[in-house]
Amino acid sequence: MHVVVIGAGIVGVSVARELVTRGVHVTVLERDRGAQRGSTAFAPGFVGIYNDAPVLTELARASVDAYRDMASFSPSGGLELATTPEGADALTQRVEGARRAGLAATMNDPRPLPSFVDEQRVIAVARYDDDGVTTPHLLRGEVRTVAEAAGARFVDGTEVVGIHSEPGRWRVDTADHGAHTADQVVLAGGVWGPGLSRLVDVELPLVPVAHPYVYAAAQAPVVAPGPFVRWPEHHVYARAHGDTLGIGSYDHHPLPVDEDDLRGGAGLSWNTAFEAPIDEAQRLLRPAARFTPSHRVNGVFAMTPDNLPFLGAVPDAAGVWIAQAIWVTHAGGSARALAAAIVDSVALPAELTVDRFAGESADGLRASALRLYRDIYANDAI
Template sequence: MGASGEPVGVTRSIVILGGGIVGSALAAYLCEQGGLMVTVLEAGPPERLIGSTGHAPGYLGVFNEVSVATELARASAEKYEQIRYGGRAGFDRVGGLEVATTPGGMADLERRATLAVEAGVPVRVLAPEQAASAAPALVDPRRCTGGLLYPHDGTTRADVITAALRERAVESGARFVYAARAIGIETHADRVTAARTATAAFPADDVVVACGIWGPAVLAVVGQILPLTPVAHPYVYGPAHGKLRGNSAFVRWPEHHVYARDHGDRFGLGTYDHNPLAVDIAARATDAEQPWVAAEFDPAVTAALDLLPAVSRFDPERRLNGVFSMTPDNLPLLGPTEDIAGLWVAEALWVTHACGAARALVQMMTDRPSEIRGLERLRPGRFAGQSAELCTERALRLYRDIYATT
């Protein structure tokens, strides 16, 4: 140990707030650099992921009409594919299937296929019978006018990935502190000096906010406005279907704002086809799961289930209202804050983008170039000067078309 109590050779102390998939990935990548002391403060317990990561059903679609998002997804998928933890894989490349139910819907898919090819993302245009047979348990051939198959897409296990990243970080020297909710970020002369919980201060040269839906509350303590809107989202699980499968493509019906997957032992389905609901998440809320909003969600789920073949429709056994983050342009908030040196933001990141984004932020923090192009488009300060109401309104307007921008 050196005189200040730090391990010898440590030149910089970094405190990450939040130990979901993003905070854990940041810790793992930071620890690959020499001379850094990395501490993760996590409000929740070690054995359960209380944030959005603990609730994500796991779709990873590589193609996005914004190229930086495609690049982050591609980089993340490559990392997830290498991960195994507790005998389970982090990612199964089962493919992603987009299904059209009208000729107009198919025309839009063909437009997307052209863009995907331009972005270097493999995609196949499918005739109706081919689309139905790519996921026969989930696609009703009578309501299918064709589809797109993205063979590089797949399903993630966010809990497996997060556990593996945490383990890798700890083995490389990171310290995870649980039940440690940050309630303050200390600064001196517009520079970060520490993060604080109710009982302790953690000196820091850099603080990274990776608190997901709690990010705005955390940044508000230093007067920073984060243009992030937590939204409620319904996802339902069916009863066990008795056949162990799980290798079928993940399915999306973009015209209906619905998606479904086979979890192996049961089906799951989510829908965006309801009035968007902003959630005023309390700074001390202990879970990203909130009470089910029956009046909004039940009709949407019933309509969504109707898209499945009759034999696969189910009575939901579990109804989840999971909260996740949205921004006014459907893109993450990644990079330094503009007026506090050493304060960084890694927010509004999907599982789809988490690892690629964490690696890119570590490169920014250590002054190294990134292979990801277009990161400036994700600058956290890009909505400066726009009112909070306008930002929320724009974020909510994009909710139904989650893969669109602005």
Template sequence: MARQTVIVGAGVVGTAIAAELAALDGFEVTVLERETGSPRGSTAFAPGLVGLYNEAAILTTLARESAEVYSSLGSGFARSGGIEIATSTDGAHELAQRAEQARAVGLLVTETAPGDLPASVAAVVNADRAVAAWQYALDGTAAPVVLTAALRRRAADAGARFVTGAEVVGITPGQPTRVRTRDGKTWAADDVILAAGVWGPTLADLVGLDLPLVPVAHPYVYGPRRADLHEGPFLRWPEDHVYGRVHGDRLGLGTYDHAPVVIGQDGLDQGTGLAWSANLTPAIDEAQLLLDPAVRFEPEERVNGVFAITPDNLPFLGPHPEAPGVWVAQAIWATHAAGAARALRHALTGAAPVPAALAVGRFAGHDRQELTTGALRLYRDIYANDTASTTAPY
């Protein structure tokens, strides 16, 4: 008899899991997605940077495996490379150390003089602010919605069923676990996987799990279309907490250099694309000083997106600590989604346990407010340190 598996959430994470499990003999996969039209989760607004190296070794592993999967899809992903730029001598020293660590785990990283940047990058970077640069050749850029659609096709071709308009309102763990949707339907499953992104805390509450996952607002803006822009490596200015890339023929820019803004679950009723907040504008204006004056822009599109952070900048992946048959895959970026899906497949089939660093219950017993404070402390340094191991308070 087939092993019934229900995945809650059809963003890049849930869809990647569906593609992994549907390909296995003996699994019958159903994906429940509450949306019926355009996606409104974080996947729809993600800028699509897929950087492979992270000082947290498990994230490097997940990113490398994700990039391999994405490369096999044929659409939605390109090995464009990524470039990190320092704007001070201290920053240059830190990037050199980081590059050495990345090389030590087998990644292809080369130093590039600011005057020798690829043409697509040189056209947008403020050369007067660039002190040093390092290029990560195997990094990539994704179009997350296109990427998710390709994963969905792979999953559906392998037999996965996607059900839209299925908002989950109840989960009763057991043998089987029963999932109830707002339209009154009930789905029985041997395994239920919670992969609903920023709505993770709401789902976790349904299974008695206090998940310290904190949704936060984040600004990303797009400039006007220009014929003189060309896609190439994405850009990070780690010490300035800024990143960007060219999307086709327009420049996108994001920044973490602002006070984090927590978004409660009741603030997500309309999805993760929030109204623009004027409080975010100064940070974007400051970020633009890293661009060549000729390409600075008045944003044509402003995205006040939402993504989830955790107290150690690591995902929650693996079994519910107290409810057999319930699994969690939350706080996972597109960068790590396919790798996380593969790790979950190994755990579900008994091939290998999920790494302990990602354990769902790893913060049990800690004060919730302290956990939230710790997560927010890490927001600004997501790209500055790019690691849980050196910044996490827990």
């Protein structure tokens, strides 16, 4: 069997690794050459397992297993902090859910909080010891290296312009590297997923949105490696990156991004609309840890109308599969599930089917996706 994978972000390279280690001949077509421009390059790198949606908990659990031997992955654990009684009640419910799922989760564990947290505002702490962190672009490189060593072929600097059905196979046309034939094709183009899906006559309700994340200059006295931290009530999260600190916020009006604006990649120019939410987010840090950003990221990721990925077969194009709107947290597990479906015909989760929104209004689906932006951490996706 020969499978062509389109896209070499964390999803595409993970699919390639899972397939090639199952004896499949794999070719990966990647538009970029050298530096990556997709969402993987800008993600903060949290891999949190527990999710209110059980299907995502299982995909994240499998992802941690897939990343465990990678040098860029650290089993750091994760923290959720509450600043109000209502927030504390919500954390208690999440910890109980995580325990029911068989995960190591505790309320108000006595271990100290990271030094950058303003402890004076914290009234409850949920700790998830099975979670981890990674540097996504490094993880992508490691997974690609494993896939290449196992025999996967990567063709960089090639743009896919057509996907056509031929008797018993598929032909993938590129702008500058000719055509590639395959038994199966996997579309893993990240925020460019809608354009790829149209090549097989699928209108994918995937909405790219802009998101702020900022980094401090090195400040070793207040930053040390440790767990990823979230303040769910405030839609804020932070983590240590070596000797510096990063913080991001969803506490702002969602900013959808047109496909034409992504020609240069998933990292856009900084939007001054992000200044206020980032300033407000820093109020959750202890005063000595607050900072003037030395690096600002306006990164784009893909939203769906239910905050769940698209993972499955294209109904009217037998042999074509879509793996879209999948972040680092679920990429390894999604790739493992997809490879099992392709090679062994194992059923994929019904909740993630590509056509689950068929017949619904495009405008309504877009509105649903944008409404979910501020509550993205209900799905622990990043």
